[in-house]
Every structure is written in structure tokens, then in C-alpha cells.
Amino acid sequence: MSWAKRILRVNLSEGTCQEEPLNMDWANQYLGQRGLATKYLASEIDPKVDPLSPDNKLIIATGPLTGTAASTGGRWSVITKGALTGAIACSNSGGFFGAELKFAGWDMVIFEGKAPNPVYLLIQDDVAKLVDASDYWGRTVWETEKGLKAEYQDPQMRVASIGQSGENGVKFACVVNDLHRAAGRSGVGTVMGSKNLKAVAVRGTKGVKVDNPEAFLAAAADGKAVLAENAVTGEGLPALGTQVLMNVINETGALPTHNHKDVQFDGASDISGEAMTVPRRSDGKPNLTRNGACFGCTIGCGRISTIDPEHYTVKDREQYQKASGGLEYEAAWALGAATGVSDLDALTFANFICNEQGFDPISFGTTVGAAMELFEMGVLTTKETDGIDLTWGNAEALTTLAELTGRGEGFGAEIGLGSKLLTEKYGHPDLSMSVKGQEFPAYDSRGIQGMGLTYATSNRGACHLRSYTVASEILGIPEKTDPLSSDGKAGLVIAFQDATGAVDSAGICVFTTFAWSMDNIAPQIDAACEGDWTVERLLEVGERIWNLERKFNIDAGFTGKDDTLPKRLLKEAAKTGPAEGKVNELGKMLPEYYSLRGWTDDGVPTNETLDRLVL
Amino acid sequence: MEKALVLDAGKCTGCEQCEVACSMINEGASNPAKSRIKVFNFHDEGRFVPYTCTQCDDAWCMQACPVDAISVSSDTGAKMVSDALCVGCKVCTIACPFGTVNYNPASGKVIKCDLCGGDPACAKACPTGAITYTDAGATGLAKMEAWAAKTDAGQQANA
Numbered sequence: 001m002s003w004a005k006r007i008l009r010v011n012l013s014e015g016t017c018q019e020e021p022l023n024m025d026w027a028n029q030y031l032g033q034r035g036l037a038t039k040y041l042a043s044e045i046d047p048k049v050d051p052l053s054p055d056n057k058l059i060i061a062t063g064p065l066t067g068t069a070a071s072t073g074g075r076w077s078v079i080t081k082g083a084l085t086g087a088i089a090c091s092n093s094g095g096f097f098g099a100e101l102k103f104a105g106w107d108m109v110i111f112e113g114k115a116p117n118p119v120y121l122l123i124q125d126d127v128a129k130l131v132d133a134s135d136y137w138g139r140t141v142w143e144t145e146k147g148l149k150a151e152y153q154d155p156q157m158r159v160a161s162i163g164q165s166g167e168n169g170v171k172f173a174c175v176v177n178d179l180h181r182a183a184g185r186s187g188v189g190t191v192m193g194s195k196n197l198k199a200v201a202v203r204g205t206k207g208v209k210v211d212n213p214e215a216f217l218a219a220a221a222d223g224k225a226v227l228a229e230n231a232v233t234g235e236g237l238p239a240l241g242t243q244v245l246m247n248v249i250n251e252t253g254a255l256p257t258h259n260h261k262d263v264q265f266d267g268a269s270d271i272s273g274e275a276m277t278v279p280r281r282s283d284g285k286p287n288l289t290r291n292g293a294c295f296g297c298t299i300g301c302g303r304i305s306t307i308d309p310e311h312y313t314v315k316d317r318e319q320y321q322k323a324s325g326g327l328e329y330e331a332a333w334a335l336g337a338a339t340g341v342s343d344l345d346a347l348t349f350a351n352f353i354c355n356e357q358g359f360d361p362i363s364f365g366t367t368v369g370a371a372m373e374l375f376e377m378g379v380l381t382t383k384e385t386d387g388i389d390l391t392w393g394n395a396e397a398l399t400t401l402a403e404l405t406g407r408g409e410g411f412g413a414e415i416g417l418g419s420k421l422l423t424e425k426y427g428h429p430d431l432s433m434s435v436k437g438q439e440f441p442a443y444d445s446r447g448i449q450g451m452g453l454t455y456a457t458s459n460r461g462a463c464h465l466r467s468y469t470v471a472s473e474i475l476g477i478p479e480k481t482d483p484l485s486s487d488g489k490a491g492l493v494i495a496f497q498d499a500t501g502a503v504d505s506a507g508i509c510v511f512t513t514f515a516w517s518m519d520n521i522a523p524q525i526d527a528a529c530e531g532d533w534t535v536e537r538l539l540e541v542g543e544r545i546w547n548l549e550r551k552f553n554i555d556a557g558f559t560g561k562d563d564t565l566p567k568r569l570l571k572e573a574a575k576t577g578p579a580e581g582k583v584n585e586l587g588k589m590l591p592e593y594y595s596l597r598g599w600t601d602d603g604v605p606t607n608e609t610l611d612r613l614v615l
Numbered sequence: 616m617e618k619a620l621v622l623d624a625g626k627c628t629g630c631e632q633c634e635v636a637c638s639m640i641n642e643g644a645s646n647p648a649k650s651r652i653k654v655f656n657f658h659d660e661g662r663f664v665p666y667t668c669t670q671c672d673d674a675w676c677m678q679a680c681p682v683d684a685i686s687v688s689s690d691t692g693a694k695m696v697s698d699a700l701c702v703g704c705k706v707c708t709i710a711c712p713f714g715t716v717n718y719n720p721a722s723g724k725v726i727k728c729d730l731c732g733g734d735p736a737c738a739k740a741c742p743t744g745a746i747t748y749t750d751a752g753a754t755g756l757a758k759m760e761a762w763a764a765k766t767d768a769g770q771q772a773n774a
Contacts, residue, residue: 067645068635068645069632069635069636069639069645069740071632071742096631099647103645103646103647103648156648179658204648205646205648205649205720205721206644206646207638207642207644207645207646207648207649208644208645208646209643209644209645210645213639213643217639224742228742238628289660289661290628290661290662291628292628292629292661292663293628293629293630294630295630295631296630296631296632296635297628297630298630298632298742300628300630300742300743302628304661305661306661322658322659322660323658323659323660323661324658324659
């Protein structure tokens with residue numbers, strides 16, 4: 001139990017929906033969600049496939065704890081070969097959509113082929129069908145979600161959809177659910193758009209049962225108590241959200257600024273979580289309306305915000321004057337520090353557009369930052385940008401480009417290429433702040449050494465969510481390590497990578513791990529699922545997933561040479577702050593990492609390692 | 616002492632832990648579609664509001680039921696539906712002015728909050744204190760206290 005033990009296979013080319021039993025041998029090896037769907041994908045597609053071809057598949061997957069009483073048990077993921085990276089992609093989202101899919105009685109949905117015309121998938125409990133989406137194609141995420149709920153007269157329906165950016169092939173398009181939660185990274189929405197799949201609308205009334213309800217409710221209650229008592233999950237995140245980090249990371253000298261030319265941002269406090277709580281002059285309200293939770297989450301880190309009604313972005317545009325999902329730290333950083341923009345309302349507006357049109361604010365902001373550097377160098381001029389002045393800190397340039405990128409118009413279409421292709425096009429590939437084609441998130445690896453190894457080895461390209469060593473190096477969780485030292489970071493990164501693989505496959509949120517160790521998580525999975533789920537078994541599942549993803553990438557054509565960082569982080573020292581004079585010491589960490597992983601000197605898992613993990 | 620559920624929307628984050636707990640206790644599965652308490656998300660205003668049966672004293676649902684399937688619990692004062700008597704006619708769902716009695720297509724009976732026999736699962740599951748189970752004669756106490764704190768502050772400072 002806890003798994004629905006059913007998957008839905010949707011052939012978009014043929015227009016068919018078929019039920020299949022979940023492969024329980026694989027569920028026992030890979031748990032669910034990220035791990036299990038990656039196993040399905042790796043078994044069913046050629047890793048060399050063009051991500052945008054009909055031969056790529058796209059999987060929407062839940063974990064065994066999705067939809068249960070476990071705190072944060074609302075997570076779900078999109079697994080495919082990424083359009084931005086050409087690597088394995090798994091983008092994780094919250095909101096309420098994933099739990100609803102589980103309530104309808106499905107663990108995952110596998111999409112294959114390509115629909116001849118735009119369609120959406122409608123799931124009402126056991127009944128699933130593809131429906132013509134011509135009324136919705138060309139519409140925004142917000143219009144699509146509201147339109148489907150109105151059409152079916154079902155306000156309790158949950159919708160995940162792509163916006164115009166996903167339709168138009170923006171390389172970093174997301175799948176957005178519940179208006180402002182997103183499977184955000186690696187271009188999973190781009191793949192969905194390439195399949196002519198506009199949305200998935202689901203309503204479930206069957207519910208989720210667990211193996212041992214009494215033991216499960218006790219374990220879930222213990223977990224909730226730990227979250228409530230922890231300073232990060234019980235106080236910091238509910239009060240200031242992930243934006244609690246903006247000032248902290250800036251003071252650490254690890255806030256990438258101006259396309260990573262700088263490591264501290266003068267405007268950081270203006271765009272921080274604290275700034276979001278200060279009442280503004282126009283209507284006396286702060287940017288932050290309140291915190292909001294995803295399904296089942298007892299942390300509640302989500303930001304619900306409004307833009308100053310007198311701000312230039314929303315004057316006479318009523319749809320943007322209402323409350324919606326506000327700035328999380330990564331978005332505030334990418335839209336703000338990476339571009340030098342310190343106008344909180346402009347960032348909130350750009351973030352609204354990212355949600356409305358379904359594209360990743362991290363890749364978008366970082367790509368705008370790269371374009372601004374090219375503009376500073378004179379490589380890009382107003383001739384190429386259609387008159388947009390890409391001077392650092394120009395808020396109007398940022399918000400204009402957000403709208404243009406969403407619609408795939410003008411210079412926005414070039415921003416939509418992502419920083420790798422954009423900087424290559426203009427002859428300066430070194431200025432793309434990315435790994436495997438995916439842009440960095442909000443931590444500079446010169447000031448947080450472990451994050452350099454995290455980014456370089458991440459299977460989906462640069463990402464903080466694969467091994468968040470910031471927890472240890474800055475916050476001291478589970479124990480403090482020196483952010484400026486690369487010693488011991490190989491082992492630290494591996495420990496985080498394996499644990500995160502298990503968490504991402506369970507249906508719960510990785511933010512729980514600020515408070516929970518695997519000792520808090522294992523009893524919940526053990527009581528919910530059949531079989532014995534110990535900490536050791538979960539960590540082995542995590543390691544197995546990591547190696548499976550790695551193997552997929554190697555088969556796709558990646559090598560150890562791709563486990564690197566942009567020259568800037570390896571050669572140009574940080575100019576200010578605690579990390580002044582430091583570069584990232586990737587060269588010291590990587591060989592040790594390969595060795596500890598049981599991989600060859602070239603970064604290939606050895607046969608012994610693969611055999612040990614039953615791969 | 617009679618107790619009542621007190622819902623404080625200002626504290627609600629919309630997590631639906633109450634709906635999960637309610638359906639776990641009453642249906643044996645996490646299934647918000649069958650929850651007796653619902654959380655509403657007024658998205659454009661940034662407000663989350665939990666809502667359930669207020670256990671009317673002279674309850675419309677009870678008056679309307681043609682087979683006397685709804686009775687008052689002597690322990691808690693809750694209006695309880697007897698599955699053995701309910702014929703699924705749904706007249707109570709029409710009679711209730713607040714919409715808190717609903718038909719369950721899976722069972723053919725109506726479902727409503729019964730205060731879990733005096734230990735409501737929703738209140739225990741709520742992580743923010745938005746749902747509490749307190750003295751039915753003093754459900755306004757927290758609000759009174761909040762206003763009292765404001766009202767009296769100036770006077771005592773002057774004295």
C-alpha cells in the first residue's frame with residue numbers, strides 16, 4: 001500500500017490511455033517518484049535521443065508518501081531527458097496536483113510520442129482521456145488552469161500546465177501547477193510543449209491508504225513535532241521563507257552578482273525576505289501578504305505576495321495587482337542579484353510572469369545577467385536587443401524581457417535559448433554561468449566550496465537541490481563544516497546526494513531535512529509501505545539512483561570532462577567578503593569524489609559498483 | 616462541559632492537514648474529497664479559510680431528515696448521522712444553510728462533522744493553531760483578548 005500500484009501510459013501519437021500495474025520489483029529498488037520514474041525512463045528510451053523528438057518520453061511521478069499524512073507529503077516530479085541540458089532531468093514540485101493524482105489512484109503517468117494536435121489529459125479517478133486543447137493552446141498557465149476548472153465546473157480539480165514559453169520552445173520552460181508551484185528546471189516544460197501536451201487536469205476521490213495506519217500516524221506525528229521545534233523549519237522558513245537566506249548568503253560573500261563577476265550585492269537587503277515585510281508608502285501593505293503551504297506541509301515556507309499597485313509594472317493592469325506566489329530566494333537572487341536589479345516590485349512582477357507563462361526564473365535571470373555582461377562589453381548593443389538598454393540594474397529591461405521571453409518575441413526569443421546557447425552565439429561561451437547547460441542557482445562556489453563539487457557533478461546540470469551542502473557549510477546542519485575549505489567535501493557531497501535521492505523518491509520535500517535526519521524519515525516510509533525500509537536501505541536506494549542517473553548521462557554522451565565549472569569560478573578569485581582571494585578548488589575535490597563513488601578516474605561507475613547496486 | 620471547534624482563518628496556511636486527518640479517521644484513507652472539514656483558498660486575496668459544521672443547536676439538517684437519521688450526541692452535542700438509518704435522500708444537504716452536510720457517492724450516505732466523539736482529529740493535526748477545540752461558551756475568548764489588549768493599553772499607560 002501507499003503506492004497506488006497503477007501507472008497510466010498515454011500514447012500521444014495514437015491518442016490512447018492504458019492502465020498498467022506498477023513494477024513492484026523496481027518500486028522496491030527505487031522507492032518512487034525520482035528514482036522509480038528514472039528507472040522507467042532509462043529502460044524505455046535511448047539516452048541519445050533528441051529531447052524534443054517524439055522518441056523522448058515524459059513521466060509525471062509521485063512517491064509513496066505523496067498524498068499521505070506525512071508532513072510535506074504533496075511532492076511530485078517530472079522526469080524526462082531535459083531540453084536545456086540533454087541530460088537526465090527530474091524537476092520536483094509541490095502544490096496540490098501530485099496528491100490529487102494519487103487520490104485518483106495513479107502513481108505515475110508516462111507520456112510517449114507526440115500528439116498530432118494540441119491536447120490535454122483529463123483524469124477523473126479511474127477514467128483518463130485525451131481532449132482537444134485548441135481552446136487552451138496559446139493561453140497562459142493562469143488562463144488554462146482557471147479555464148479548465150470553469151469548463152468542468154470543478155473548483156477542486158488540480159491542473160499542471162505549460163504556458164506560451166513551453167509551446168514556443170523556450171529552453172527552460174517549466175510545468176506549473178496550482179498557479180505558482182513549478183517543476184521548474186532543465187526545460188521539462190519544453191519537452192511537454194514539444195509533445196503538443198498543454199495540460200494535465202486531475203480530480204481524485206479514491207484516497208491513499210497506508211500499510212500500517214496506526215504506526216504511520218504515530219511516525220508522521222513525531223516528524224511534525226520535530227519540524228515544529230526546529231529553528232529553521234519551525235520559525236525561519238514560515239516567517240521569511242527561503243528568502244531568509246538573502247542577507248545571510250550575501251554576508252557570507254557567496255551571493256553571485258552581475259553574472260558571477262561579484263560575490264556580494266549592494267542591493268541584497270532591498271530584495272531580502274525582511275524587505276518583503278516592510279509596509280510600502282502607497283497602500284500601507286507589505287509585499288508579503290502571508291505564508292502559504294503546499295499539500296500536507298506543516299512548514300509553510302511559500303510566499304504569497306502583492307506588487308505595489310502604483311508600480312510601473314502593474315499600473316492599469318489589474319490581473320497583476322492581486323496576490324499570487326511571491327519571491328522565493330532562488331528567484332529573488334536570479335532576477336535581482338544576477339542582473340543587479342534591486343527593485344523588489346520589479347522582481348515580484350518578473351516572478352509573476354515566470355509563473356504565468358511557465359519558465360524558470362533561475363535560468364531566465366542568469367541568462368539576462370549573461371546578456372547584460374555582453375552588453376557591458378559592447379558585444380551586444382541596442383541594435384541586437386531591439387532597443388532594450390541592458391545596463392546592469394535596469395529593472396525595466398528585466399521586466400520587459402520577462403514578458404517578451406514568455407511570449408517568445410523579439411530579443412526575448414534569444415534569452416529563451418538559455419545562457420549557454422546565447423553566449424555561444426555571441427562568441428563568449430565562458431560567460432555562461434552553467435554546468436551541462438543549466439544555469440547556477442544562488443550560491444557562489446568560491447565562498448561555499450562544497451557547492452562547486454555539487455554543481456559539477458549534478459546529474460541534471462547546475463543545481464542546489466541535488467546536494468545542499470549549504471546546510472552544513474553555512475547553517476551547520478547536521479554539523480558545521482568550513483565553507484572556505486574543500487577538505488572532506490567529496491564525502492559530504494556524496495552523503496547529501498544519496499540522502500536527497502531517497503527523499504526525492506519518497507514524495508516529501510527536501511526542506512524537511514533541515515530538521516529531519518534519515519532516522520525521522522525511515523519510520524514514516526516503513527509504516528506507509530510494505531517491507532522493511534531502514535535508513536541503510538534508503539541510503540542504498542539513493543546511491544543506486546545517483547549511479548543510474550550517471551549511467552544514463554554517460555550513455556547520452558556526457559563524460560567526466562563535463563564535470564566542471566565555468567572558468568570564472570576556477571580562475572577569477574572572489575573580490576570581496578570572507579571568500580576574497582578564493583577560487584573554487586574543484587580539482588582537489590573531484591578525484592576524491594570519483595574514488596569514493598567507486599568510479600574510474602574518468603568518472604565512469606566501475607562494474608563492481610554497478611554490480612553492488614544491482615544496476 | 617460542551618466544547619466547540621474554533622476556526623481562526625488568520626492562522627491557516629492552507630496545508631490541508633485537517634482534511635487528511637479527518638478522512639483518515641472517518642474513511643481509513645487520506646482522502647480530502649471525503650473530508651468533513653474543508654479549507655478554501657481565496658487565492659487572489661492571499662487568504663486560506665477552514666470551514667466545517669458549527670453543530671447548530673436547532674439543526675436544520677436534523678429537522679429536515681425524514682427518517683430521523685440525525686441525532687444529537689449526549690456527550691458532545693454533535694449532530695450525528697446514523698449510517699444504518701440514512702437513506703441517502705440528501706434533503707439534509709439542501710436544508711443545511713452552510714453546506715456542511717454532503718453526500719458521499721461511495722457509500723450512498725451523507726457525511727458531516729461529528730466532532731470525532733469529542734477528540735477532533737482536525738484540531739490535533741493543525742500545525743498552526745488555526746483549528747482548536749475549546750469551551751463552547753467562550754469561543755470568542757481569543758478575539759476578546761486581542762481587542763482587550765488594544766483597548767486597555769492606552770488607559771493603563773496614562774494611569
